[in-house]
Amino acid sequence: MRRGAVVQMRDASTRRKRPTSHVDNAISAALRAARTTAAAEARGVSGGAHPMLRCPDMKSHTSYLTLNLPTRRAFLNITQEVRDAVEKSGVREGLVLVNAMHISASVFINDDESGLHHDYDVWLEKLAPHAPTSQYRHNDTGEDNADAHLKRQVMGREVVVAITAGKLDFGPWEQIFYGEFDGRRKKRVLIKVIGE
Amino acid sequence: MRRGAVVQMRDASTRRKRPTSHVDNAISAALRAARTTAAAEARGVSGGAHPMLRCPDMKSHTSYLTLNLPTRRAFLNITQEVRDAVEKSGVREGLVLVNAMHISASVFINDDESGLHHDYDVWLEKLAPHAPTSQYRHNDTGEDNADAHLKRQVMGREVVVAITAGKLDFGPWEQIFYGEFDGRRKKRVLIKVIGE
Amino acid sequence: MRRGAVVQMRDASTRRKRPTSHVDNAISAALRAARTTAAAEARGVSGGAHPMLRCPDMKSHTSYLTLNLPTRRAFLNITQEVRDAVEKSGVREGLVLVNAMHISASVFINDDESGLHHDYDVWLEKLAPHAPTSQYRHNDTGEDNADAHLKRQVMGREVVVAITAGKLDFGPWEQIFYGEFDGRRKKRVLIKVIGE
Numbered sequence: 001m002r003r004g005a006v007v008q009m010r011d012a013s014t015r016r017k018r019p020t021s022h023v024d025n026a027i028s029a030a031l032r033a034a035r036t037t038a039a040a041e042a043r044g045v046s047g048g049a050h051p052m053l054r055c056p057d058m059k060s061h062t063s064y065l066t067l068n069l070p071t072r073r074a075f076l077n078i079t080q081e082v083r084d085a086v087e088k089s090g091v092r093e094g095l096v097l098v099n100a101m102h103i104s105a106s107v108f109i110n111d112d113e114s115g116l117h118h119d120y121d122v123w124l125e126k127l128a129p130h131a132p133t134s135q136y137r138h139n140d141t142g143e144d145n146a147d148a149h150l151k152r153q154v155m156g157r158e159v160v161v162a163i164t165a166g167k168l169d170f171g172p173w174e175q176i177f178y179g180e181f182d183g184r185r186k187k188r189v190l191i192k193v194i195g196e
Numbered sequence: 197m198r199r200g201a202v203v204q205m206r207d208a209s210t211r212r213k214r215p216t217s218h219v220d221n222a223i224s225a226a227l228r229a230a231r232t233t234a235a236a237e238a239r240g241v242s243g244g245a246h247p248m249l250r251c252p253d254m255k256s257h258t259s260y261l262t263l264n265l266p267t268r269r270a271f272l273n274i275t276q277e278v279r280d281a282v283e284k285s286g287v288r289e290g291l292v293l294v295n296a297m298h299i300s301a302s303v304f305i306n307d308d309e310s311g312l313h314h315d316y317d318v319w320l321e322k323l324a325p326h327a328p329t330s331q332y333r334h335n336d337t338g339e340d341n342a343d344a345h346l347k348r349q350v351m352g353r354e355v356v357v358a359i360t361a362g363k364l365d366f367g368p369w370e371q372i373f374y375g376e377f378d379g380r381r382k383k384r385v386l387i388k389v390i391g392e
Numbered sequence: 393m394r395r396g397a398v399v400q401m402r403d404a405s406t407r408r409k410r411p412t413s414h415v416d417n418a419i420s421a422a423l424r425a426a427r428t429t430a431a432a433e434a435r436g437v438s439g440g441a442h443p444m445l446r447c448p449d450m451k452s453h454t455s456y457l458t459l460n461l462p463t464r465r466a467f468l469n470i471t472q473e474v475r476d477a478v479e480k481s482g483v484r485e486g487l488v489l490v491n492a493m494h495i496s497a498s499v500f501i502n503d504d505e506s507g508l509h510h511d512y513d514v515w516l517e518k519l520a521p522h523a524p525t526s527q528y529r530h531n532d533t534g535e536d537n538a539d540a541h542l543k544r545q546v547m548g549r550e551v552v553v554a555i556t557a558g559k560l561d562f563g564p565w566e567q568i569f570y571g572e573f574d575g576r577r578k579k580r581v582l583i584k585v586i587g588e
Binding site for chain 1 (some may be wrong): 492531
């Protein structure tokens with residue numbers, strides 16, 4: 001299934017939300033001065049040293065995708081959205097977590113091949129059939145989606161992917177999918193990037 | 197199933213276990229002094245500058261839950277214990293890993309609805325029946341829990357959850373469960389928080 | 393199955409790839425000096441203070457294992473390779489992600505017991521049979537490995553393991569396995585360590 005207007009992205013960057021106060025400005029200026037001084041000293045120019053430790057900057061970034069798929073079950077490639085979030089984060093080395101925020105949906109990594117997606121659908125329906133809905137106690141609550149909660153456990157809630165040199169560190173065929181098992185309403189996917 | 201006396205928590209905070217030596221005390225005092233000086237300078241008050249880089253403090257925190265469930269199979273909501281660990285960690289942006297430390301148990305995220313838990317139990321027993329125990333070679337070793345090792349693979353070993361603004365970044369129905377498939381003895385769950 | 397010549401490891405350490413410039417050398421030397429000064433001051437010896445914030449150093453490390461298993465399906469213990477990568481990383485507190493980079497293979501944690509591995513193989517073949525290959529649309533593309541893509545979803549793509557005090561923080565029987573479902577060719581596993 002192709003990506004369309006169904007995906008919306010909202011970002012909540014949390015990369016050093018420090019208030020730019022007078023104090024911080026003074027510290028930044030002093031830091032630049034200290035580096036200059038240390039560089040000068042390294043060239044044999046003496047002066048009042050202001051030694052300084054260079055800090056690998058830990059960063060984090062959060063994005064939320066909103067999806068609204070028109071069918072009960074579907075698979076949607078969200079790899080590009082995850083790439084966009086990683087790029088925005090500025091993280092060069094780290095991890096990105098991508099998870100369904102709803103408990104009748106999955107995020108998983110596999111092949112972008114429509115025949116395989118058909119096979120998944122047939123197979124999951126065999127392992128955890130939707131009908132008869134009365135076979136599940138969960139459906140006594142008025143729901144008809146118990147099977148979706150079972151299918152999601154087979155396919156998984158989340159993936160964690162390595163970021164190396166600023167990119168998703170992927171094998172040749174790895175693609176990230178959102179797996180919907182109880183669609184026709186708004187759902188969300190969380191993308192959380194942490195690293196340096 | 198309700199949480200009771202079955203859960204015990206032990207913390208091993210690793211948030212900067214630096215020994216409080218004279219050196220560290222001196223550094224801390226100097227750091228406070230430097231900030232004061234920088235603030236004074238920002239207001240136009242001159243003095244010997246002590247430039248300082250503010251460091252996003254990478255933190256980690258480890259907790260262990262000990263559980264002893266009275267039945268062979270059970271599901272236990274451990275969301276509050278994970279929340280407690282996240283709060284203790286002081287992490288505002290990061291990830292928390294929650295995993296079963298035993299290979300016949302799961303940690304997973306789904307709905308806190310007893311009908312659904314019954315459905316999971318019936319379904320897992322159909323996918324990987326306990327009896328006859330002789331159908332599994334693993335049970336030739338004297339064990340009778342081969343089915344538990346299979347069930348745990350369907351439900352998963354671990355979850356990784358985003359922490360945003362100091363809280364578990366959860367969708368509306370997400371709850372964290374310990375899934376026991378070979379109970380009636382002490383088992384442990386690990387909670388590891390990392391972030392800033 | 394025993395580990396043999398089938399596993400090759402390549403490291404891509406990304407632990408502070410900072411160029412060792414004159415500036416960096418000067419900063420390092422100045423930092424050592426500042427600590428000495430602060431220590432001296434703590435003992436009542438006065439001098440020009442060089443206050444310094446001790447920075448928890450965020451580290452990351454990436455390793456790739458290359459495997460070439462002689463059979464279609466197999467399980468291989470890769471725990472020692474993951475331990476080696478964690479040791480090389482220098483990370484004391486953090487997380488390690490281990491994932492198959494191919495979509496017809498798994499990385500999972502369970503028992504190193506050959507009877508259980510036999511049980512997994514029989515069980516997965518029952519849940520997602522290899523033959524007849526014509527039952528899967530994915531195999532219309534010329535492949536015969538659709539079943540491998542299904543089996544891998546049951547066993548999972550990846551594990552995330554806590555690192556505490558420089559070691560894999562494992563329960564008594566946890567071991568990391570590579571699960572091959574379409575072997576007889578080169579495949580890779582990624583190991584990504586992040587932490588402090």
